[in-house]
Amino acid sequence: RSVPMVSIVGRLLGYGLLWAGLARIAKRIDLDAFSAIAVGAIFIALDQSLVAGESLFGAIESKVFAYGVLLLAIDALLAERLVLSSALAGVAVTLHILVGAWGVAALAGTALWTRIGNRRSRALALVALAVTSLPAVILAVRSGSTGSHSDGGLDPLWIYVDFRHP
Numbered sequence: 001r002s003v004p005m006v007s008i009v010g011r012l013l014g015y016g017l018l019w020a021g022l023a024r025i026a027k028r029i030d031l032d033a034f035s036a037i038a039v040g041a042i043f044i045a046l047d048q049s050l051v052a053g054e055s056l057f058g059a060i061e062s063k064v065f066a067y068g069v070l071l072l073a074i075d076a077l078l079a080e081r082l083v084l085s086s087a088l089a090g091v092a093v094t095l096h097i098l099v100g101a102w103g104v105a106a107l108a109g110t111a112l113w114t115r116i117g118n119r120r121s122r123a124l125a126l127v128a129l130a131v132t133s134l135p136a137v138i139l140a141v142r143s144g145s146t147g148s149h150s151d152g153g154l155d156p157l158w159i160y161v162d163f164r165h166p
Helices: 003-028 033-045 062-078 082-095 097-114 119-144 156-163
Strands: none
Touching: 003 033, 003 062, 062 082, 062 097, 082 097, 082 119, 097 119
């Protein structure tokens, strides 16, 4: 009903998803509670950004949910659940195309490098990724015709301003 309440609830849901993903990964790699909290504190102290200059806290944005889902995808990959990992990565792409696409690249590289899965599970993983990222692909294709750059490519400014923040 009220914008501030929606903002607070949205932030709590997003942060909850983010911390759930971090907690699952910490448990999967046998990180004790103190170390997990220390890693989280360091991340926050570094202004939640090591390179890109973007933050996860302070606003409700799709990237918070995308990172949360991506952390769950990483946990699934660590458990060698390739199809689930790919489906979650596709959801991350749909939520935030840049976060999700970089996540897909990292997860795919890791899966190939470590040889996770057989041919059948890899094929199913590609299908899962395609299905769950389809909304983002459709939007990008539909929007791409209006965001062309003079040399025929997409204008990076258009991607950042119009596509990411419509």
